[in-house]
Amino acid sequence: MLLRIMGNKRAMKPASEVDLKAVKYISESIQAPHLTGLWFKLFVKLIEVPGIGSLIVNYLKNENKFDEILKYTVIPEGPMFKPEFPPQEPEHAVVSLEEDVKPEDRVELALKCLPEYDPASNWCGDSTASFRYWKIRDYAYAYRSKFTTPSMVAERFISAIEEFNNKNPTAPLLISFDPDELRKQAAASTQRFEQGNPLSILDGIFMAIKDDIDCYPHPSKGMYFKFSSSSHRVLLPDLVIYLMQTGATTWIHEVREVKKDAVSVSRLRKCGAIFVGKANMHELGMGTTGNNANHGTARNPHDPDRYTGGSSSGPAAIVASGLCSAALGTDGGGSVRIPASLCGVVGLKSTFGRTGMTGSICEDSTVAIIGPIATTVEDTILVYAAMLGSCPADRIPLRPPLPCVPNFSSQESLQSVESLRLGKYTEWFNDVFSTDISDKCTNVLRRLSQKHGCKTIEIVIPDLHEMNIAHVVSIGSESLSALSPDYYDGKGERLTYDTRTNMALFRSFTAADYVAAQRLRRRLMYFHMEIFKKVDIIVTPTTGMAAPRISPSALKVGETNLQVTENLMRFTTTANLLGLPAVTVPIGYDKQGLPIGMQLIGRPWCEASILRLAAAIEETCAAPVKKPVQYYDILKGN
Numbered sequence: 217m218l219l220r221i222m223g224n225k226r227a228m229k230p231a232s233e234v235d236l237k238a239v240k241y242i243s244e245s246i247q248a249p250h251l252t253g254l255w256f257k258l259f260v261k262l263i264e265v266p267g268i269g270s271l272i273v274n275y276l277k278n279e280n281k282f283d284e285i286l287k288y289t290v291i292p293e294g295p296m297f298k299p300e301f302p303p304q305e306p307e308h309a310v311v312s313l314e315e316d317v318k319p320e321d322r323v324e325l326a327l328k329c330l331p332e333y334d335p336a337s338n339w340c341g342d343s344t345a346s347f348r349y350w351k352i353r354d355y356a357y358a359y360r361s362k363f364t365t366p367s368m369v370a371e372r373f374i375s376a377i378e379e380f381n382n383k384n385p386t387a388p389l390l391i392s393f394d395p396d397e398l399r400k401q402a403a404a405s406t407q408r409f410e411q412g413n414p415l416s417i418l419d420g421i422f423m424a425i426k427d428d429i430d431c432y433p434h435p436s437k438g439m440y441f442k443f444s445s446s447s448h449r450v451l452l453p454d455l456v457i458y459l460m461q462t463g464a465t466t467w468i469h470e471v472r473e474v475k476k477d478a479v480s481v482s483r484l485r486k487c488g489a490i491f492v493g494k495a496n497m498h499e500l501g502m503g504t505t506g507n508n509a510n511h512g513t514a515r516n517p518h519d520p521d522r523y524t525g526g527s528s529s530g531p532a533a534i535v536a537s538g539l540c541s542a543a544l545g546t547d548g549g550g551s552v553r554i555p556a557s558l559c560g561v562v563g564l565k566s567t568f569g570r571t572g573m574t575g576s577i578c579e580d581s582t583v584a585i586i587g588p589i590a591t592t593v594e595d596t597i598l599v600y601a602a603m604l605g606s607c608p609a610d611r612i613p614l615r616p617p618l619p620c621v622p623n624f625s626s627q628e629s630l631q632s633v634e635s636l637r638l639g640k641y642t643e644w645f646n647d648v649f650s651t652d653i654s655d656k657c658t659n660v661l662r663r664l665s666q667k668h669g670c671k672t673i674e675i676v677i678p679d680l681h682e683m684n685i686a687h688v689v690s691i692g693s694e695s696l697s698a699l700s701p702d703y704y705d706g707k708g709e710r711l712t713y714d715t716r717t718n719m720a721l722f723r724s725f726t727a728a729d730y731v732a733a734q735r736l737r738r739r740l741m742y743f744h745m746e747i748f749k750k751v752d753i754i755v756t757p758t759t760g761m762a763a764p765r766i767s768p769s770a771l772k773v774g775e776t777n778l779q780v781t782e783n784l785m786r787f788t789t790t791a792n793l794l795g796l797p798a799v800t801v802p803i804g805y806d807k808q809g810l811p812i813g814m815q816l817i818g819r820p821w822c823e824a825s826i827l828r829l830a831a832a833i834e835e836t837c838a839a840p841v842k843k844p845v846q847y848y849d850i851l852k853g854n
Contacts, residue, residue, distance in 0.1 A: 226289045228739070229292075230293070231743060242681065244684075244782075245782070246280055246778040248276055248779075252770045259776070264716065273724045281685070282685055285681075286689070291735040294735065295734035295735050296734055296737045296738035296741060300738075301820035307825050308631075309632040312619070313618065320418075320487045325601070326601035326621045329623045330594055338353070348841055350541070351591070352594070354851065355421055360414075364851065366406045366490060369850050376850060377390065387514055388512040390492065390495055391462065393494075414488060416488055419487065420490060421488070421542065422490050424491070424493060426528050426544055426545045428500070428577040429481060429576045431474075462494075464496065465499055465710070465711060478576055479573075479574045479575055480575070495530030496508060496512070496533075499711060503781075504780070505780065506523050513771055515766070518809065518844050519809070520845065523763055523766055525558035525759070525763065527546070536559035537844060542590040542599045545589050547585050548581060548583050552587040558784075560802045560805075561589060562589065562591065562834075563589045564797075565585055566585055567796065568796075569614040570797070580698060582795075583793060593827060593834050597827055600621070619823065621824055630668075633670065636829055638664070638671065638753050639755065640674060641756075644786075650762065653760070657814050670829075675750070677790075737793055753825060754816075755815070797822060798815055798817045799815070800813040805839065805842060814833065816830060
């Protein structure tokens, strides 16, 4: 695939001329130190020193082949600065959802596509049966049947959060929380149910919003009032004017005022969703563990001594704990799917451009999306139906077809599962930290074949290491650009140490590096579009390891552990760099009882196909759901 020309210079064959039979899988291991505590602080200070810092960063880049690929390799493909998709074949047994109609109308249509709801086996089921999460339709049935009200559930939520926040050590799920605002939203929803006028199936459903997504108004202690006649800002903890969206930093609110909801939040609000607050996250989304030295680190509900995964740590943990039916996260490199997988819930990343990003810190990113996290595929579909809708500026260049959801009530639905062709790159698939993960995923493929007749086809994906480098350069350059000029105005020093480590790397990228990364993006897009001519879905584990253990020394100052990062992101960056839809669905647990997720990567715009297969896995192939160690039943209050 690579031809040596002279000295250190190499040239790649054009993607169309690559012989896939000659491709050899190489398991790459990131070469970088694992540091925490005092040594980590010292390391960050050194890499920020002019001259010395550049030497250290360049050494680490050379050890991991950055310059070899970006500077000393001729990449024949032209740059692709945003994902570009060829026309796709239509999906079968689906229902199309108009983007420009009311979100509550889309939700109603999606609801009709779901299997029939049986309250006797759900809300009124045997209490001695195996554990399962309450679904959105369980809440709706309870409200309509007057078994409980949103206001009653709100009080249970408030009590649970108070109990949770009193735990030692602390593990905050929410960065911003105001009980009175929650009561106000719940009272309005309760009144609508009393009058027989709920807005949608999502009315009264409790949701958390990641702290890099705008949600207005949501009072919290850090609010400030801005005088119209003066530039001075006076802290008024009890007066609400603007929500301080912090991105889990200590300063973003000082430079970014929030005056309205993000477009995805606005759509959910119109459906009656109740927003409980801004959920914890890895600072600025620049980490895969969820460690946050500013606000405290969220902990995994299945094992509080382990990370939730990041960067959407709070959203995944609050859903897995039973406190919310769903949450919104952002996914720039697996940041929805990684924590969802590690916490044993469902996380969806849609096609680039499928959902408007207006109102999030990463709204100009070419790799990030806002996506739902929920306990079931069914609930993920309902939230996705409410929030979808491309930005008008994206519709002309991307030409997205109408979004679709699987129609489970159709007789064709089962046949559509049976006809799916699943692509598996075995050597990549098996490159995991524990064979528990690959074994569980392989067993799911076997059961899909036995129960549904799904065919697994062996595939080869070239240039996986090059893809990871292209992703790092893309997301890093875009992140640094989004933070300028505030980052260079002294506020960068107020970031956590692990974020500053990332920033030191991002600052080293040149314009030529960025263009080379976009050349790789086009090359990798070609390979994947060729693969999707043979298969419908690419299947992988979601992560290469289960939830990593939290080092006590990392809680105060953070840590850098790029080996863990590489294990957690090994399978997720494809969907971000290329803009493909992907979903993680829980399939069981390893020998330590930690959740394992399986990832399904689909063709562009084919969310319905991956959601249909995820539902089949959830129904017939996954292990019974285990009750998390930290779980709260806020519906019944048990």
